[in-house]
Amino acid sequence: MTLRNMLLGATMLCAAATPAIAFAQNAGASDTDYGNEIIVTASKRSQTLQDTPIAVSVASAADIENSQIRDLIDLQSAVPSLRVAQLQSSANTNFIIRGFGNGANNPGIEPSVGVFIDGVYRSRSAAQIGDLPNLERVEVLRGPQSTLFGKNASAGVISIVTQKPQYDFGGSVEATYGNYDAITVKGNVTGPIGENVAFSLGGNFNRRDGYAQDLRLGKDVNDRNRWGVRGQLLFEPTDALSIRLIGDYDKIDENCCIAANVIAGPTVAITDLLAGGTSVDAANPFSYRVYNNFLSSNEIENYGGSAQIDYDLGALALTSITAYREVRADTNQDSDFSGADLIGQKSDDTAINTFTQELRLTSDFDGPVNFLIGGYYFHEKIRQHSQIYFGDDFRPYGNALIQAASGGLLDVPTLEAALGAPNDSFFHAGDGMDEHYRMKNTAWSIFGTLDFGISDRLTLTLGGNYTKDRKRFSTDVISTDVFSGIDLDAAAYTPFREFVLVSSGVDPATAAFLAANPTLTLPDGSSANPLAGLKDFQFLPPFLDVPNSVEPGRVSDGDFSWSARLSYELTDTVNVYATYATGFKAASVNLSRDSRPLAADLPAIVAGGLATPNLVAGTRFAAPEESEVYEAGLKANWSVAALNLAVFKQSIKGFQSNVFTGTGFALANAGKQSTFGIEFDGSVRPVRGLNLNLAVTYLDAKYDSFVASAFGDLSGMKPAGIPDLSVSMGGTYTHEFAGGTRAIAHVDYQYESPTQIVDGLAALPASVAQNLKREVNQLNASFTVALTNGLELGVWGRNLTNARYLTTIFNAVAQSGSVSGYPSQPRTYGVTARFKF
Template sequence: MKFITFGRAATVRTALLASAAGLVVPATAQAQDAGADEAEVEAPASNNVIVVTATKREQTLQETPVAVSVTSSETIERAQIRDVADLATVVPSLRVSQNQSSFATSFSVRGFGTDGNNIGLEPSVAMFVDGVYRSRAVSQISDLPDIQRVEVLRGPQSTLFGKNASAGVISIVTKEPQFDFGGMVEASYGNFDAIVAKGYVTGPITDSFAVSFGGGINKRDGFLTNGVDGQDINDRDRWFTRGQLLFDNGGPLRVRVIGDYDKIEERCCGVINVAPSAEIGAIQLLGGQVNDFRNNPDGDVIFTDVDPINEVENYGISGQIDYELGALTLTSITAYRKTGLMADQDVDFTSLDAVSGANIGDADIDTFTQELRIASDFDGPLNFLIGGYYFDERVDTSDQIVYGDGFRPYANLLLQGATGGTQTVDSLEATLSALDGTDYTGQFFASGQGFFNNIVQDNEAFSIFGNVDFEITDRLVLTLGANYTKDKKQIVTNSTSTDVFSNVDLVASGNRAIFAQGLATQVGTLLDLGRPATQAEIGAFAGGNPAAFAQVSAGVQAFADANDTNPAVNSLLALTPFQFLPPLQNCPNAVEDCSTNDDDWSWNVRLAYEVTPTLNVYASWATGYKAPSFNLSRDSRPLPADFAALRAQGLAVTNLRPGTRFANAENSEVYEVGIKGNWSRAAANLTVFQQSIKDFQANTFTGTSFILSNAGKQETFGVEFDGQFYASNELTLSVAMTYLDAKYDSFVASPVGDLSGEPVAGVPELSAVFGAQYDKEVNSNGDRIILRGDFSYQSPVQVVNGLTNFIVVDPATGARDFGPARAAAAAFKREVNNLNASLTYAFDMGLELTVWGRNLLDDRYITTVFPAVAQGQAISGYPNQPRTYGVAARFRF
């Protein structure tokens, strides 16, 4: 078949291609990857032809007029890349982070990515496996035994992918079943008792049916140790299996069915303290232990009374049908997937039994998708691809946080510190019992109290998308693309707070306190007592002077009503920070329908020109879209307007504050110019782009919960370069570099203050991967020695924009000073210097023996930091993985 491609005249015979990461595929893989006969490949043995499907049509990498990085199966094997997280070490534009749990994994491309800590947020960088959309990053963080390649498409891809590809796409392509019997088995052993074993077998059943089966395990001790019970933290314990059936009798019909299952049961993710506080002193006074990390990652000892447990289960089935109707090919991809997860964690991250455990994520995600598209293969100048996509998903998520036996004494110490020793928990209970007429004795901060949350979300969406290619000349191709998406969401929440103190209305209690104090003072003044009157004296005054008493009472009550929200008058308001788990407003309700119904058009215009048979250029403009997202965390609150309406109608629950129930849709836009060249001994690609996302969906941790908000506009100017130099038939040198200038054009309502004009935290200005591979035949038998290495560098970058526990609030005016939050965050930077290498002896009969190492420099750093929970200005963080190394044996047959 022939496709209209970028630079069609640049044939396979002259293509000298490599992955955008600069990591090459050996000559033995050329025919398989390109689907070409050996006679067609005239390039030197060290060069490559890689076919990609980034535009949903088969094209060679160099002909594809989009910014795409390709990592081959051989690179994945040689570099001991286990999962998508490891992939970031060879693709500089990609960053993968894992925070509080396995399900909190997030992907970002060119500095754009969605925080994974909120299950309600679908990623801006969409994940596809064999054309099937994975709606959450957790759906694909495990290994795959039969990867053919991984494509990372940079920039919005909405006109080719059905849903939520506003910042980029990660597309994993696995090997199809073959009609020739073959396979591979592999075993690896490394430090931390790491054991990886996987295998893959394929072959024919009949002349028309072929099958393949693969599976494996990945186990490793943790690189952190819990000093309380000696358990390993941040370990690996996952297994996976996958089966495929292919029908292909050489006719117009082709069918591929895939079933897969994977499971993760790990202790993740360990948290260390990086900055202490007075509150940590209180924890230690009560017998709790906290690691003395102080930016020394080599300590690798934490203290927690609850081991962080993650359980993730993924399975699904998909079927792809291709049918050729002359010059047209009809493709249908149908899939059902289910993801289940459970994460339990000690949210105070100390050995004190302050919080007996928090179920930070218990969810079931059921997803059905259907894609139908038709592509032309005309000989004329016009060709097209038109598709439709349907998405139907239900998310049922629960979380909870429960006080332990140690929380009441801990809160007692904090309360004494906050009140200068004038209040204890016992005295506070007595004070409020008298004011509210309720017996609170022994009820504040009691063990077993907590917050229990359940939210169900239904999401239905459909889209129509397509591209039209028009050959203006043999060398000039114009592409026009469009996508229309309709997306509907509905949530139902059921949250309950049993934290008694958090349910106390300190405004109402303070009103009563102000009234009682004011009345006693006024009556004492009228009676010339020189002091406040006693209750008996007030009673006597009321009985003897009812009219005067009524007038005094009315005046005092008016004063109380006018000042009960004034912290200078109502001293009880200073205790609001101790209401850790206030009740939330469930929805739908009389004001909030808790549904969205949104639609959007996305566009793509691209002009591609073949300058010479070895040099191609293109320019493009594209937009992208990601639908509105609901806040499915335990801090889902009404928007300010809805909050005001609930208050006005008397429907607001006690202590309700406005927040973010949902975030508006993201709209992205990119202007891009690219140059792709290939010559006899070298290949190089250069991309310059300006990319922005309006209303970027940001998720910020405040120390007790996550705040969902829309950044007005996030913008990045960038330059991407990758090049390969074939120094000889044995030696290939490569480099891939990404320069990013990422900033917030507008983010006025950030939880850490106005970030407009500020750099986006966590996005390094410079990322680079330098690689080399030496592949030499050592004897007449065809045995080879393969030495490869890559060095990944990221320039120093501030890991967060601000720390909310450092925000200073003026008690008199309520004014917020965000400066200390910025200053505290600026102290935490991350720089990456990651060296990976492997040495392989490959026997011609199929056996390969390898020695490998990752992060050989043992470069340790903090991936990100966040406010320690209920610990004042303490700061916690997540350490990166230390040096790993081992040996591996692989046999191909």
């Protein structure tokens, strides 16, 4: 949200020496010259990527084609500092750079990694993951980028750039067939409409059968089914004025995403019994066999348009980017991931409408001083309707659990009778929660950079951004879970406590005394309240809506982010730089059934008579994140080689942690998380036609302070999910035959050292989570023959090693002791035909 938007498109820094954003593109390099002639465009000037003092990785169109990168999830195989996690649906994807990133699973949580497509910010992951036709490049900017990108770039930026319309008629069409009956078709056509008007029109279709099997339903699952169209018009009525209009629509309709059983807890015996057979493929996460009661659905529509106007005023350039976007995501999932019908529905119907406007003025003076100044406005509306309802098996499942918890003394009918509840009211099929959430977010910022050429080789760049962010939110949540609405500590249940105590063998006088004094314990140390152990089964308690007389349902933040950078040209081919930068991410709102009053507000809520049964403190919103980085780097570009090296210390205060606990999500601010890191990437062409590349990232991360995590005090510990070492290496060899036919062979390899997958697991010993680790070893390859008539034929494979790992794990829903996880995608391969004209 603030500012960041458009700075991608083109004009960003000023000064001939050091733009703050990298816009890399192939500068007319041939297909045999990968990576060394990347050009940065800033203020309508060209500059090599090596001259840009910022840590940025670029995947060109050739890289994307050769590696068969289909979407942002695949991009991590080429950028070792980037990690992309596919979560429980096609609408939930988490982007992490240098170990920092969040934002999925809750529409009120803004991401720490900003994603932009042609300069337009995509505020939520549902708007980011569709396939795009006619890509030109993808840039990954590492570290805080809030000076130019505003409040949602506290960890970094992913910038996707598509090709502009051309005045020469041309285009391409591509068709792919792969295993799992995968069919992908992409096409693009561009050309002139008039002397000063050009167009482009692209489309894509991507369909694949599921690579997993639901043995209960007899269906393939985790399929792929998406398509999209994208049109552009480029008006250039004069040499000084350029207007680029873009409109797009894409649709996803998929069954995603399976969760495998990692640890089989004691409840598996019960779910097997209820399912009448196998309910989970116990402790076999890579069998790709699951058992569900209904197919999970993901229907996502993402559409919008933008207008970018560039006006050349001579020594000044004016740029305006206006955009409006809508996202509609309707998902439903069998979220207990078992053959027992425990959760009959878990649906989320989300609507996001976003308007952005950026205006900036950039100088291009001949003197030592240049500037960029601009403003940014963001307005977003979010509406979500969520529903979670018990399935047909939840009542007998709850009955079995309560009998086990009470040693056979209690069952659900006994509880209903003793507590005065109607018969068949506890855990009734179809009961649960109906939830409505609303949020409006308005933000604006002013920003600028100043470049000062201290000498011909030394440049100082200063930047600043003031952001103001306001959010208003409201909830309307109704729980029909009768059992969760009962206060098991209420004095009205004293007779029931006495009855149970007598039934347990305690003499009547003692039982009466203990029942009247529920804080006392029995001689064996157990609670005098025999119902206390049943509180764990109160899954969906009554909800205190916001706003109310204590909680206004508003949050407002303001922040000034700034950066200072020195860059020095050691030689014509080697540059060094040093940077200090701060970043900011505004407060995030907990738009979920786990939203609870802050501990500081709870006494006033109770005093005001607003408390609902079983109300406890939690999180309505998380405070802002504040990041900073100290970084030094070196960039070099020679005729046959190039390298980039960065050493940094990066930290985020108040990191917004959103952790799944088994029944919901715990949103909390970590005190501080920091990372020391070293990043290297380089390429070399030892002989004509051969290009070798290597990228290595080393990260030493820790929680400096995280006292109130969902799993206790994590201060001093290493955050989960961040490998110490990540490596991406590859090579491309192009051989040109007589007559012009070319053969292109490509191979790349991705490695991540073993790392703990999650910080902890609710109700399980810390050692369980510590022993569950992820290690990645993935090999991709392709071979293409390009004929002189524009036809290309190729074969390819991704994850040829069939590497298997868990992207994330979590407590199985309402199944204490069981752990579920999302397995990686298996080996894929296919053939591709492409025709360029």
